[in-house]
Amino acid sequence: MAGGRRRLRCLSPACLFLAAAVALLAMPGLAAARTRRYTFNVTMATVTRLCVTKSIPTVNGLFPGPKVVVREGDRLVVQVHNNINSNVTFHWHGIRQLRSGWADGPSYITQCPIRPGQSYAYDFRVVGQRGTLWWHAHFSWLRATLYGPLVILPPRGVPYPFPKPDREVPLMLGEWFNADPEAVIKQALRTGGGPNVSDAYTFNGLPGPTYNCSAAAGDTFRLRVRPGRTYMLRLVNAALNDELFFAVANHTLTVVGADASYVKPFAATTLVISPGQTMDVLLAAAAASPPAPAYAIAVAPYTNTVGTFDNTTAIAALEYAPLQGATALLALPPPALPLYNDTSAVANFSAKFRSLASARYPARVPRSVDRKFFFAVGLGADPCRSRVNGTCQGPNGTRFAASMNNVSFTMPRTSLLQAHYQRRYGGVLTANFPAAPPVPFNYTGAPPNNTFVMHGTRVVPLRFNTSVEVVLQDTSILGAESHPLHLHGYDFFVVGQGFGNYDAANDTARYNLVDPVQRNTVSVPTAGWVAIRFIADNPGVWIMHCHLDVHLSWGLAMAWLVNDGPLPNQKLPPPPSDIPKC
Ligand SMILES: *[C@@H]1O[C@H](CO)[C@@H](O)[C@H](O)[C@H]1NC(C)=O
Ligand SMILES: *[C@@H]1O[C@H](CO)[C@@H](O)[C@H](O)[C@H]1NC(C)=O
Ligand SMILES: *[C@@H]1O[C@H](CO)[C@@H](O)[C@H](O)[C@H]1NC(C)=O
Ligand SMILES: *[C@@H]1O[C@H](CO)[C@@H](O)[C@H](O)[C@H]1NC(C)=O
Ligand SMILES: *[C@@H]1O[C@H](CO)[C@@H](O)[C@H](O)[C@H]1NC(C)=O
Ligand SMILES: *[C@@H]1O[C@H](CO)[C@@H](O)[C@H](O)[C@H]1NC(C)=O
Ligand SMILES: *[C@@H]1O[C@H](CO)[C@@H](O)[C@H](O)[C@H]1NC(C)=O
Numbered sequence: 412m413a414g415g416r417r418r419l420r421c422l423s424p425a426c427l428f429l430a431a432a433v434a435l436l437a438m439p440g441l442a443a444a445r446t447r448r449y450t451f452n453v454t455m456a457t458v459t460r461l462c463v464t465k466s467i468p469t470v471n472g473l474f475p476g477p478k479v480v481v482r483e484g485d486r487l488v489v490q491v492h493n494n495i496n497s498n499v500t501f502h503w504h505g506i507r508q509l510r511s512g513w514a515d516g517p518s519y520i521t522q523c524p525i526r527p528g529q530s531y532a533y534d535f536r537v538v539g540q541r542g543t544l545w546w547h548a549h550f551s552w553l554r555a556t557l558y559g560p561l562v563i564l565p566p567r568g569v570p571y572p573f574p575k576p577d578r579e580v581p582l583m584l585g586e587w588f589n590a591d592p593e594a595v596i597k598q599a600l601r602t603g604g605g606p607n608v609s610d611a612y613t614f615n616g617l618p619g620p621t622y623n624c625s626a627a628a629g630d631t632f633r634l635r636v637r638p639g640r641t642y643m644l645r646l647v648n649a650a651l652n653d654e655l656f657f658a659v660a661n662h663t664l665t666v667v668g669a670d671a672s673y674v675k676p677f678a679a680t681t682l683v684i685s686p687g688q689t690m691d692v693l694l695a696a697a698a699a700s701p702p703a704p705a706y707a708i709a710v711a712p713y714t715n716t717v718g719t720f721d722n723t724t725a726i727a728a729l730e731y732a733p734l735q736g737a738t739a740l741l742a743l744p745p746p747a748l749p750l751y752n753d754t755s756a757v758a759n760f761s762a763k764f765r766s767l768a769s770a771r772y773p774a775r776v777p778r779s780v781d782r783k784f785f786f787a788v789g790l791g792a793d794p795c796r797s798r799v800n801g802t803c804q805g806p807n808g809t810r811f812a813a814s815m816n817n818v819s820f821t822m823p824r825t826s827l828l829q830a831h832y833q834r835r836y837g838g839v840l841t842a843n844f845p846a847a848p849p850v851p852f853n854y855t856g857a858p859p860n861n862t863f864v865m866h867g868t869r870v871v872p873l874r875f876n877t878s879v880e881v882v883l884q885d886t887s888i889l890g891a892e893s894h895p896l897h898l899h900g901y902d903f904f905v906v907g908q909g910f911g912n913y914d915a916a917n918d919t920a921r922y923n924l925v926d927p928v929q930r931n932t933v934s935v936p937t938a939g940w941v942a943i944r945f946i947a948d949n950p951g952v953w954i955m956h957c958h959l960d961v962h963l964s965w966g967l968a969m970a971w972l973v974n975d976g977p978l979p980n981q982k983l984p985p986p987p988s989d990i991p992k993c
């Protein structure tokens with residue numbers, strides 16, 4: 412008997428071990444975690460968009476970069492070789508990096524840059540997260556072209572908490588510059604003025620037919636669909652400086668996830684997605700052959716900046732039957748999108764997000780808080796010290812700056828995490844980031860007369876396991892505008908938001924402590940505030956910054972220094988041997 416023979420043969424220790432492993436693998440959710448290995452060879456590659464041919468930094472010659480796929484629980488090892496003539500680092504945006512801060516990636520925060528010719532292996536586990544995240548360069552503005560999707564599938568055998576889609580499609584929204592983005596930010600920092608804006612928005616790197624010299628059929632992202640099928644778009648806003656509206660003509664979308672956490676599904680015709688954010692959305696194709704062979708997918712900016720911005724609309728195609736030629740693409744009626752400054756459309760949309768908060772995926776919202784912080788977030792100015800032809804090109808002849816609590820973040824010259832690990836803080840950081848603005852003012856009213864900022868590499872030290880609340884308050888200094896704040900190393904709960912000045916007496920009582928959405932990036936509403944909570948259970952140094960790169964360049968950042976806990980598994984391990992040196 413075959414079965415008996417198999418049993419008989421399985422008496423050796425090796426065989427018994429294998430049988431046990433196979434049995435474990437067969438149990439849903441308990442599949443042994445795998446190690447997934449990728450190689451990122453950072454090289455220059457030639458691409459053409461909008462009739463401009465140029466050499467751009469890429470990973471493995473691809474733009475956008477390769478899709479990284481893991482399952483929840485897996486270990487991911489990405490071996491990076493830097494073969495371009497610039498420093499580079501990579502950030503695994505939204506990954507919690509539990510006790511693996513050395514792999515987080517922001518240059519000068521958790522590591523020194525990988526210099527030209529150097530290599531570094533990012534090595535970490537993906538724990539307690541599932542959905543869509545992404546990876547991007549975290550040095551200067553290199554993420555303009557160095558980005559790609561990071562898909563986290565649930566453990567084998569564990570279903571989605573929604574009907575399984577027929578197909579899943581990563582869709583990365585980006586920004587294309589005809590100029591070299593490094594030259595753009597360099598020029599802005601030299602003159603003190605706002606940077607030149609992008610020339611196009613893109614879908615998976617493609618600008619589509621609305622731009623001059625972009626008519627070639629290959630320049631448009633096309634999603635082929637079949638009637639009756641359901642598609643899951645894994646949306647990522649990888650744009651450098653713009654929050655985006657997103658819609659598909661004549662199709663309703665169902666949002667089921669955000670920032671690698673499930674949400675209570677809700678329907679929407681227009682999405683708003685900020686740089687750094689991700690959204691998993693279901694798109695149900697028409698049941699039978701629809702009246703039109705194709706429909707337009709569109710993105711356009713949301714902003715209230717007083718400066719200039721890329722005010723274009725980009726189009727992709729949802730095709731039931733292939734479209735012939737650019738004229739047909741341009742003839743697609745675009746979906747109605749809100750006006751570029753429609754803040755109430757944005758507020759209505761962000762109010763719809765709720766954690767799934769199910770038995771399997773509970774929302775562990777901190778109900779009590781050990782430390783409360785109030786951060787005023789916005790723009791400011793620096794005096795024009797080094798003059799460019801007699802004047803600077805920022806507001807009133809000054810230089811643009813940005814700050815939290817009036818402190819503009821100074822990028823250190825060595826890694827903060829390294830300094831922390833060695834307990835050598837002198838000359839690198841000070842542990843005195845203010846818990847509240849030094850001089851309170853009417854944040855969303857008339858700005859104060861003096862809008863000059865202070866500078867420093869100032870951090871907030873936290874005891875391990877501190878329960879933290881931060882109210883992020885927008886200011887109207889040099890114009891109220893939305894700031895997508897991104898926290899490294901943590902997901903936080905968005906417990907409240909509103910317009911005007913945060914009012915502790917009234918607003919705290921209205922917090923949602925039952926099913927608030929869990930995210931890694933939240934937009935501080937234009938002329939409003941948002942309250943977030945998290946438990947500081949991940950030791951390391953974690954930057955929190957605006958994900959508009961221009962604001963990050965101007966200093967809109969701070970860092971949390973989370974100390975080790977008492978237990979061995981609550982301590983930051985030593986750095987890997989290949990960590991780059993400054
Ligand atoms: C990276 O790519 C460059 C250029 O294609 C090639 O010369 C080099 O050998 C590659 N390095 C690795 C480690 O794959
Ligand atoms: C920015 O735009 C100005 C005006 O069009 C142009 O002169 C300048 O060269 C641009 N800067 C870069 C870095 O492309
Ligand atoms: C396209 O070119 C036309 C004519 O040169 C110009 O008027 C228009 O502004 C351009 N549009 C874009 C989006 O660059
Ligand atoms: C798409 O929606 C618009 C506006 O609701 C409607 O007028 C149009 O007939 C629809 N077109 C198709 C092809 O479904
Ligand atoms: C942006 O474009 C829209 C139309 O697409 C127009 O209504 C609006 O005035 C433009 N805004 C700016 C600031 O250029
Ligand atoms: C939005 O922009 C439009 C046109 O640019 C302008 O008329 C309107 O006043 C603006 N709305 C707000 C709330 O700023
Ligand atoms: C300063 O002025 C000189 C002469 O007009 C010009 O060549 C140079 O480009 C200007 N520099 C900047 C940064 O604007």
Ligand SMILES: *[C@@H]1O[C@H](CO)[C@@H](O)[C@H](O)[C@H]1NC(C)=O
Nearest residue numbers: 794795806807808809860862
């Ligand atoms: C502009 O800057 C000058 C010099 O810094 C200052 O004296 C003046 O008050 C400022 N004006 C405004 C309107 O901010």
Ligand SMILES: *[C@@H]1O[C@H](CO)[C@@H](O)[C@H](O)[C@H]1NC(C)=O
Nearest residue numbers: 852853854855856857911912
């Ligand atoms: C703050 O400014 C707003 C807008 O100007 C105003 O409505 C409000 O009364 C001011 N609040 C206080 C406390 O002065």
Ligand SMILES: *[C@@H]1O[C@H](CO)[C@@H](O)[C@H](O)[C@H]1NC(C)=O
Nearest residue numbers: 850852857858859860861862
């Ligand atoms: C700010 O400037 C205004 C107008 O110049 C002046 O009336 C006001 O007193 C100033 N406020 C302070 C606090 O200096």
Ligand SMILES: *[C@@H]1O[C@H](CO)[C@@H](O)[C@H](O)[C@H]1NC(C)=O
Nearest residue numbers: 913914915916917918920921
């Ligand atoms: C609380 O909010 C209500 C309604 O917005 C307002 O009437 C009341 O004055 C507020 N209370 C305080 C203490 O500000």
Ligand SMILES: *[C@@H]1O[C@H](CO)[C@@H](O)[C@H](O)[C@H]1NC(C)=O
Nearest residue numbers: 498523524525526824992993
């Ligand atoms: C690249 O990184 C090294 C090490 O930190 C640093 O010395 C160098 O200045 C950096 N280069 C640039 C252009 O930032």
Ligand SMILES: [Cu+2]
Nearest residue numbers: 894957959962
């Ligand atoms: Cu910002």
